[in-house]
Amino acid sequence: MFGTVYRGTLDDGTLVAVKRAEKRLDDTQLGVEFQSEIKTLGRVEHFNLVKFYGCLDCDGERIVVIEHVPNGTLREHLEGFYGSHLDLTARLDIAIDVAHAVTYLHTYTDHPIIHRDIKSSNILLTETLRAKVADFGFARFGTGDTGVTHISTQVRGTAGYLDPEYLKTYQLTEKSDVYSFGVLLVELVSGRRPIETKREHKERITAKWVCNEEVHGRERYRNIGSKPLSDSCNQSGFGKDTGTLSTMPCSDKTTAAEHEKVRRNSMEYKEGFLGAVVL
Known part of the structure; x- marks a missing residue:
């Protein structure tokens, strides 16, 4: 779902990953996946789950801001x-x-x-x-x-x-x-x-x-x-x-x-x- 991931910094110095969703023809399914992502992340908090900081869904842009985990997959x-x-x-x-x-x-x-x-x-x-x-x-x-x-x-x-x-x-x-x-x-x-x-x-x-x-x-x-x-x-x-x-x-x-x-x-x-x- 997400095409590009950027590294960013919050005002307090916290490093975050900024995930920008792809723009695809099947936008309906993309929207479903995006909503699932933010609804789930907004409900959970556990050390072994990536931390959720915020999101944007406006004018065709869908962005999720999460914890930056620096050491790959x-x-x-x-x-x-x-x-x-x-x-x-x-x-x-x-x-x-x-x-x-x-x-x-x-x-x-x-x-x-x-x-x-x-x-x-x-x-x-x-x-x-x-x-x-x-x-x-x-x-x-x-x-x-x-x-x-x-x-x-x-x-x-x-x-x-x-x-x-x-x-x-x-x-x-x-x-x-x-x-x-x-x-x-x-x-x-x-x-x-x-x-x-x-x-x-x-x-x-x-x-x-x-x-x-x-x-x-x-x-x-x-x-x-x-x-x-x-x-x-x-x-x-x-x-x-x-x-x-x-x-x-x-x-x-x-x-x-x-x-x-x-x-x-x-x-x-x-x-x-x-x-x-x-x-």
Whole structure:
């Protein structure tokens, strides 16, 4: 939705990111996404969510002013754009930060919020590698305690992260974010993108490939990760937890990237599980 992002400074010296929306022919949909962004950001406040400062919607200009997060996206760091790759400790901390953010959206806001686009390029990193979830253009309010089990809505999101049941039935629930988070965990451990079309057919969908029985087990799993992550597993003292983190998206006990939403645990459960890995 946003084409250009500028860096600015408020009167008090606070650095901000000024996001200017593209001008497109399908302006109606752009307007919907813009309103979703500002309505959601205006309702939330959490350290692991980008902070909202203000917006403008006037004479065809749509601008959002948010916190400036200076260290790029998680995807850029996984690609090595910033020189060194993230070690296992940093990846685990990032996973916990994202879990905190999504749990807050689902559980601790006035009304549950479904992000609908949890992915590595929407995770911004601070200079100390703390994660902040951004981009609420596809966000929707959940059902809350109304007794309604889902929202029927047109599919929005990013290929590779989309909940298969949501894609098939158009029924959106908080478990759709849980699936996307599971894919993100696989991405954090393997370093791969969710879809890699240049690989052989059985390896193109990373989450499916990782959760396949052929790559289950700690030693086999280490071999699928990027080399810098494999090195960090040997050196960081996290050896005993590597298997726990890596198999979390696929295991029967802590399912996240499971195709059937009834088998996925809540984000609150994921948050607690990741915290236990650190302990």
